[in-house]
Amino acid sequence: MSRRGALAVGALGVALLGLAGPGGVAAGAGPGPGQGPASETAGLPPTTAAAALALATAQDAPVPPPLVNDEVGVATLDPAGLPERATLISRVAATGPEQEVLDPASVTNVRYLDRLGRPETDSGGVLLTVGGTRGTALTQARFDKPLPVALHVEYALDGQVVPAAEVPGASGDVRVAYTVTNTTAEQTELTWQDAAGVTQRSERPVFAPFQGVLTVTLPAEAQLLEAPSGSLATDAQGRTVVRWTIAVHPPISAPVQRVALAMRTQAAAVPAADLALTPVTSSQDPAGSFADGLLSGAQQGNDALYEGLTELDQGALGVADGSQRLAEGLGGLAGGADQVAGGADSLAGGINELAAGADQVAGASSSLAAGIDGLAGGAEDLATGTTSLAGALDEASTGAGELAAATAQLAVAAGSASTDPVAPLLAGGQQIEAGLRAATARVGGPSDPPLNAAAPLPDDGNTTCPPGGTAPPDDDCVTVYQGVRAVRGALRGMQPVVELMITEAQSAVAAATRLQADVTSARTDTTIAKDGAAAVLTSLCPTPASDPSCTTLQQVADAAARAEATLTGDVDLTAELVATATSLTKQAVGLSAALQATDTAARAVLDGVEALGVSLGQGTPTQPGLTAGMAALNEGLRQLSAALAASQQQLAGALSTVAAGNAQLATGLGSAATGAGELATGADRLAGGAGEASSGAEDLASGAGQLAQGAGSAATGAQQLAQGAAGLATGSAGAADASEALARGSAQLQQDGTAPAAASVLEASTDPAEAQAWMAAADARATDALPYGAPEGAVGHVAYLFTLPAVDAPQSLWDRLRGIFG
Numbered sequence: 171m172s173r174r175g176a177l178a179v180g181a182l183g184v185a186l187l188g189l190a191g192p193g194g195v196a197a198g199a200g201p202g203p204g205q206g207p208a209s210e211t212a213g214l215p216p217t218t219a220a221a222a223l224a225l226a227t228a229q230d231a232p233v234p235p236p237l238v239n240d241e242v243g244v245a246t247l248d249p250a251g252l253p254e255r256a257t258l259i260s261r262v263a264a265t266g267p268e269q270e271v272l273d274p275a276s277v278t279n280v281r282y283l284d285r286l287g288r289p290e291t292d293s294g295g296v297l298l299t300v301g302g303t304r305g306t307a308l309t310q311a312r313f314d315k316p317l318p319v320a321l322h323v324e325y326a327l328d329g330q331v332v333p334a335a336e337v338p339g340a341s342g343d344v345r346v347a348y349t350v351t352n353t354t355a356e357q358t359e360l361t362w363q364d365a366a367g368v369t370q371r372s373e374r375p376v377f378a379p380f381q382g383v384l385t386v387t388l389p390a391e392a393q394l395l396e397a398p399s400g401s402l403a404t405d406a407q408g409r410t411v412v413r414w415t416i417a418v419h420p421p422i423s424a425p426v427q428r429v430a431l432a433m434r435t436q437a438a439a440v441p442a443a444d445l446a447l448t449p450v451t452s453s454q455d456p457a458g459s460f461a462d463g464l465l466s467g468a469q470q471g472n473d474a475l476y477e478g479l480t481e482l483d484q485g486a487l488g489v490a491d492g493s494q495r496l497a498e499g500l501g502g503l504a505g506g507a508d509q510v511a512g513g514a515d516s517l518a519g520g521i522n523e524l525a526a527g528a529d530q531v532a533g534a535s536s537s538l539a540a541g542i543d544g545l546a547g548g549a550e551d552l553a554t555g556t557t558s559l560a561g562a563l564d565e566a567s568t569g570a571g572e573l574a575a576a577t578a579q580l581a582v583a584a585g586s587a588s589t590d591p592v593a594p595l596l597a598g599g600q601q602i603e604a605g606l607r608a609a610t611a612r613v614g615g616p617s618d619p620p621l622n623a624a625a626p627l628p629d630d631g632n633t634t635c636p637p638g639g640t641a642p643p644d645d646d647c648v649t650v651y652q653g654v655r656a657v658r659g660a661l662r663g664m665q666p667v668v669e670l671m672i673t674e675a676q677s678a679v680a681a682a683t684r685l686q687a688d689v690t691s692a693r694t695d696t697t698i699a700k701d702g703a704a705a706v707l708t709s710l711c712p713t714p715a716s717d718p719s720c721t722t723l724q725q726v727a728d729a730a731a732r733a734e735a736t737l738t739g740d741v742d743l744t745a746e747l748v749a750t751a752t753s754l755t756k757q758a759v760g761l762s763a764a765l766q767a768t769d770t771a772a773r774a775v776l777d778g779v780e781a782l783g784v785s786l787g788q789g790t791p792t793q794p795g796l797t798a799g800m801a802a803l804n805e806g807l808r809q810l811s812a813a814l815a816a817s818q819q820q821l822a823g824a825l826s827t828v829a830a831g832n833a834q835l836a837t838g839l840g841s842a843a844t845g846a847g848e849l850a851t852g853a854d855r856l857a858g859g860a861g862e863a864s865s866g867a868e869d870l871a872s873g874a875g876q877l878a879q880g881a882g883s884a885a886t887g888a889q890q891l892a893q894g895a896a897g898l899a900t901g902s903a904g905a906a907d908a909s910e911a912l913a914r915g916s917a918q919l920q921q922d923g924t925a926p927a928a929a930s931v932l933e934a935s936t937d938p939a940e941a942q943a944w945m946a947a948a949d950a951r952a953t954d955a956l957p958y959g960a961p962e963g964a965v966g967h968v969a970y971l972f973t974l975p976a977v978d979a980p981q982s983l984w985d986r987l988r989g990i991f992g
Contacts, residue, residue: 237964249334251321256313268302280311322349339979340438347430352418354378362939377419378955382447389439397431440977448969449955592811603800610787614649621656658772675755686744693737700730
């Protein structure tokens with residue numbers, strides 16, 4: 171039932187008033203056979219029955235069900251709130267043909283209100299005939315069960331608590347406090363799922379979900395001083411009317427509610443009060459529906475947050491593991507670079523030796539040219555030793571031929587070499603440089619654009635990062651720096667939420683502490699009421715008697731004792747609430763500290779990633795990075811390759827010239843050996859060949875000099891190769907250290923940040939989930955609010971109306987005489 175429906179007293183109440191008539195008997199009818207006087211409704215206002223029944227039946231259902239049972243419990247209370255009499259009004263309405271219905275209602279002093287006579291009864295309830303031409307049966311009986319709600323009233327005169335009997339006629343400031351207690355608690359096992367999907371259980375007291383309105387009408391001459399949380403109005407007689415909306419069922423509210431007002435008067439009277447209550451589920455009450463929505467949202471948020479933190483925790487472990495592997499790989503790269511640097515130093519030494527040998531060849535070639543010049547000058551002397559020279563020239567001719575052939579082969583070998591010995595080194599170096607540049611781009615740095623976690627990049631349909639490294643907005647090119655920075659931003663975004671949790675938890679501690687004090691006070695008041703009821707019962711009914719009033723007093727005393735026991739349990743429950751709220755506050759503070767530690771760890775991770783990017787990239791002015799060192803190494807290899815190619819070309823030309831000269835020398839020597847007669851001609855030819863040999867020797871000396879210069883250039887390139895390899899080794903070692911730092915930071919992030927945060931969210935997720943399960947259990951008990959239950963197949967509604975009549979101030983003799991004589 172909605173709050174608007176719970177307060178509605180309209181056309182249905184007017185119709186029931188016509189049926190009930192004054193005094194609660196059908197209008198125009200006298201007592202039927204066996205029917206006693208209408209004592210059950212004596213003292214109630216004429217409209218009480220109709221209004222209370224309208225309160226129970228004012229529903230929002232558009233189509234009435236075929237069988238409906240509406241019940242109203244009407245209780246008249248004394249000024250302290252103890253029941254004096256209680257009546258059950260039950261209406262059974264049916265659509266369709268006539269049928270017999272067993273209404274499980276009270277059978278004590280039961281009678282009809284809308285027809286003559288009394289209904290038939292049995293042990294199960296009241297037998298009624300409804301439907302057809304008479305679709306409704308309205309009965310009244312004594313309410314012979316304990317009431318589900320207790321109302322206790324306390325009076326204070328000028329700050330001192332006084333009995334209710336001392337209020338009428340008193341002068342001064344009067345404070346009246348009303349305590350409404352739900353007595354329907356049942357220990358129930360609640361089940362729910364936390365953010366990890368694990369089923370949890372707890373024992374909680376579950377109450378029938380009563381809500382309604384407490385209305386207090388002040389005496390005409392009284393001046394209202396205060397009425398906290400009450401809404402004010404004025405009735406037709408000009409009296410002040412105060413109303414409070416009352417809800418008495420956890421987790422929406424406490425099972426005990428206390429309201430109070432203060433008034434100033436010269437002749438005080440006990441104010442009239444009416445408490446109307448009805449069971450309302452969370453789906454019918456806007457406040458309950460709103461609270462249920464908040465709890466559902468909180469539970470869904472905790473589930474999503476726990477899932478995200480769990481993924482973040484696994485990601486931190488993956489980053490730590492990957493960083494450790496990267497550190498190991500970079501350490502191996504540093505060792506390999508050291509070996510390359512050592513090899514490059516050896517190569518530089520070998521090339522230096524080659525340059526020295528080439529210098530020696532050039533010197534020897536110069537000496538050879540000078541000797542051949544001398545040979546040409548002494549050619550004329552050869553003519554005198556023709557006979558001796560013939561044999562020597564024959565041998566010389568043979569050796570010259572062999573020398574020419576060998577020199578020609580050497581020239582061919584030097585000129586036809588097609589493979590560059592430096593090419594494999596240069597190709598490998600270029601691959602390493604490209605890999606380092608790609609790795610630098612994947613690591614990233616502070617200049618990378620920030621990621622938007624709320625709107626991630628859409629999937630472009632492939633898993634390929636374009637050439638050149640990171641190229642946002644491609645979804646496959648997110649850098650390590652971008653990811654760590656996004657994680658840190660998410661952690662910082664959680665800090666305000668945690669601060670709000672701390673504030674709310676501290677407020678919950680204060681509220682629970684106040685509630686504990688209120689419940690303790692209510693238990694003290696109930697103990698006083700119980701002792702008073704027991705004293706009244708002992709004084710009026712010293713021995714067991716059949717007087718209905720003694721039975722009622724006994725019920726009152728029992729109800730007060732039960733209320734005291736319930737409140738004792740509520741005191742313990744509120745103590746648990748205080749402890750729970752305090753624990754929640756500590757957890758929230760711990761979560762805040764964990765987030766701060768996580769933020770510090772994330773900052774360290776960012777620094778480590780930035781240092782890794784610098785080490786992999788260009789490095790610093792004093793310490794080149796891996797990419798810069800590898801580029802220098804490749805440049806040295808290219809220079810070495812070019813120098814070797816140039817030297818090879820020059821050496822091939824020089825050897826070809828020497829081969830041609832040797833061949834000519836062999837021919838000249840052969841001609842000289844043919845005979846002494848041709849000595850002059852041979853000598854001339856020898857002189858000419860010697861000249862040509864001299865020229866070839868000079869060419870050989872020139873080629874050897876060029877070879878020496880090329881070898882020097884190659885030595886320089888080899889030295890640059892050694893320096894680049896040393897820089898690569900240093901950069902790799904620095905990158906390995908940075909990766910080690912990243913691994914340690916990622917492990918610290920997981921241990922001190924993501925893991926404790928996920929555990930805290932999991933622990934905090936139990937509260938809203940348990941509260942929602944508690945609310946659902948209370949909704950399920952709404953049907954238990956019917957004191958006797960509904961007929962089989964019927965839809966049942968119930969309302970309770972507690973009436974505390976006003977007690978006016980005693981009149982003086984003059985006021986009574988004036989009232990008599992007008």
